[in-house]
Amino acid sequence: MELFKNTNYDFLGKKWPFIGLSLLLTAAGLVSLAVNGGPRYGIDFRGGALMYLKFADKPPVDKIRATVGSKLPIDVQEVTSSPNEIIIGTEVKSDQALNAARKQMVESLEATFNVSGGKLDINNTGASALADRLRDPLQKASVALSEQQLQDLAKAITGYRDTPPRSGLIRNLDELSAVSGVTPQILNVLKQETYPAPFTVRQTEIVGPKIGADLRRQAVWAVLYALGGMLVYIAFRFEWIYGLAAVIAVFHDTIITLGLFSLFHKEISLTVVAALLTLVGYSMNDTIVVFDRIRENLKLSKRESLTEIVNRSVNQTLSRTILTSGLTFLTAISLFLFGGQVLNGFSFALVVGIIVGTYSSVFIASPIVIFWHNFVDGRRKRPAPVKVDEPVRKSTAKVK
Numbered sequence: 001m002e003l004f005k006n007t008n009y010d011f012l013g014k015k016w017p018f019i020g021l022s023l024l025l026t027a028a029g030l031v032s033l034a035v036n037g038g039p040r041y042g043i044d045f046r047g048g049a050l051m052y053l054k055f056a057d058k059p060p061v062d063k064i065r066a067t068v069g070s071k072l073p074i075d076v077q078e079v080t081s082s083p084n085e086i087i088i089g090t091e092v093k094s095d096q097a098l099n100a101a102r103k104q105m106v107e108s109l110e111a112t113f114n115v116s117g118g119k120l121d122i123n124n125t126g127a128s129a130l131a132d133r134l135r136d137p138l139q140k141a142s143v144a145l146s147e148q149q150l151q152d153l154a155k156a157i158t159g160y161r162d163t164p165p166r167s168g169l170i171r172n173l174d175e176l177s178a179v180s181g182v183t184p185q186i187l188n189v190l191k192q193e194t195y196p197a198p199f200t201v202r203q204t205e206i207v208g209p210k211i212g213a214d215l216r217r218q219a220v221w222a223v224l225y226a227l228g229g230m231l232v233y234i235a236f237r238f239e240w241i242y243g244l245a246a247v248i249a250v251f252h253d254t255i256i257t258l259g260l261f262s263l264f265h266k267e268i269s270l271t272v273v274a275a276l277l278t279l280v281g282y283s284m285n286d287t288i289v290v291f292d293r294i295r296e297n298l299k300l301s302k303r304e305s306l307t308e309i310v311n312r313s314v315n316q317t318l319s320r321t322i323l324t325s326g327l328t329f330l331t332a333i334s335l336f337l338f339g340g341q342v343l344n345g346f347s348f349a350l351v352v353g354i355i356v357g358t359y360s361s362v363f364i365a366s367p368i369v370i371f372w373h374n375f376v377d378g379r380r381k382r383p384a385p386v387k388v389d390e391p392v393r394k395s396t397a398k399v400k
Contacts, residue, residue: 007315011362012307012370018363022252022356029259036262042269042345043207045216048091049102050205053109055084056171056198064088068108072101079340085202102204113197122194123161123169124201127154130194137189153181157190168200219273223254226277230284238291245368246287249360253283257352266345275349282328283357286321287365293317294366306373310366325358 033039043050053059064086065076072090079085090101110121120133131154138145145153160179161170173191176182182190207215227247235243254276261268293313301309332354335347 007318008311009315009318010311011314012311012367015363015367018359019367022256022360022364025256025259026252029256029262032259032262039258039262039268040265041216042267042272043089043091043205044270045213045219045268046091047207047213048089049105051088051102051105051201052203053086053088053199054082054167054169054202055086056169058083059086059199061086063112064109067112068105071104071108074105082340099206102206106201109199109201110197113199119195120193121197122157122173122190123197123199125158125194127151127158130154130157133193134189137193138186141185141189143183143185143189149181153186156181168202170196172196215270219270222273223276223280226280227251230280234284234288234291238295241369241372242291245365245372246284246291248368249287249365250280250283250357252360252364253279253353253357256356257349260352261345261349264348266348269345271343271346272349275346275353279349279353279357283353283360286325286358287361289317289320290314290361290366291369294369306370310370314362314366321358321361325354329354 059078061076061078065074068074068076068088075089077087077089079087088105090105106124110124120130122130125133128151131150134154135150138150156179157176160166160176162168166175170176173187173194173196176190177184177187227250230250231243231247233243234246257276257279258268261272290313293316294310297309297313297316298306301312304312329351332347332350335343336351339347
């Protein structure tokens with residue numbers, strides 16, 4: 001399928017505005033990275049605990065920062081895709097402090113939102129703990145349940161709580177009357193022994209500092225290995241200058257993407273590294289398609305200048321570029337807008353990388369090849385310096 005036929009746009013004639021934009025974005029990103037002391041790594045790389053919470057109403061972010069932050073340094077982030085969800089993160093310096101940090105966060109939240117002291121929080125407990133809490137009170141209330149029936153009852157209650165639309169959050173204990181096996185007597189005991197906190201801990205991520213450092217080092221090597229392998233492949237298939245131009249273009253894409261992450265104060269996580277590796281392959285593939293068409297046209301048109309051949313090659317691959325990049329961009333922008341906080345960094349890297357990677361294949365990689373060939377041709381045509389023989393000096397000495 002061809003969207004554009006017989007186009008003849010002068011892409012290389014407009015390369016300087018794009019090169020200037022790239023230099024500006026690269027400089028701004030590098031300055032931002034220098035000012036911020038490097039990329040802002042996520043919990044995956046720096047080590048720490050990350051807790052995802054969902055609230056029944058709008059979460060009191062300032063109150064959470066004041067109470068939980070008084071015990072340990074935290075970073076509270078609101079989830080833009082859901083107004084009632086937040087992420088609490090804290091960095092720790094040792095593996096021993098991880099579980100302690102998680103425990104402190106949970107205890108601080110429970111102390112802040114516990115409106116019924118001494119009761120069990122039904123929104124943040126497991127089936128086993130719920131059964132243990134109800135065992136004696138049910139016996140005192142003359143509710144005859146075997147141990148198996150008690151365990152089944154607790155599992156039914158927590159299962160009801162965790163299924164949509166509740167998704168882990170019971171707002172009122174009267175809702176439990178809809179659970180199979182919950183009689184009015186059992187519901188009365190539940191009201192005496194439990195209470196529904198206005199929040200639930202949906203997920204907790206814990207990464208040790210040593211593991212985070214190892215992951216960070218492995219991520220850097222993964223990117224470098226990918227670039228090195230592609231350089232060798234392109235140099236073998238084309239010429240070494242093509243491989244160098246492609247790798248420079250990919251470095252250009254990666255640096256600009258990392259710089260924009262720093263400018264927008266976004267975290268670098270494992271999912272972002274996965275996106276960067278995806279972009280390395282995506283940008284390289286786009287560059288190879290253009291280079292392959294240049295090689296074919298060089299064999300067919302030996303009288304044209306290299307600039308004209310490159311322009312024609314880009315025009316011939318324009319439909320393919322628009323189709324692949326455009327459709328991928330639509331998918332990435334959909335993930336960015338509707339994918340939620342967890343996929344925000346991944347989708348942001350894809351959106352930026354697709355835009356930058358597409359124009360770098362045309363306005364960065366191709367001009368590098370042309371600049372090099374012009375430089376080499378200029379040296380070949382340069383005339384060799386002419387050696388001027390010194391005139392023979394006549395002797396003025398008199399012969400005696």
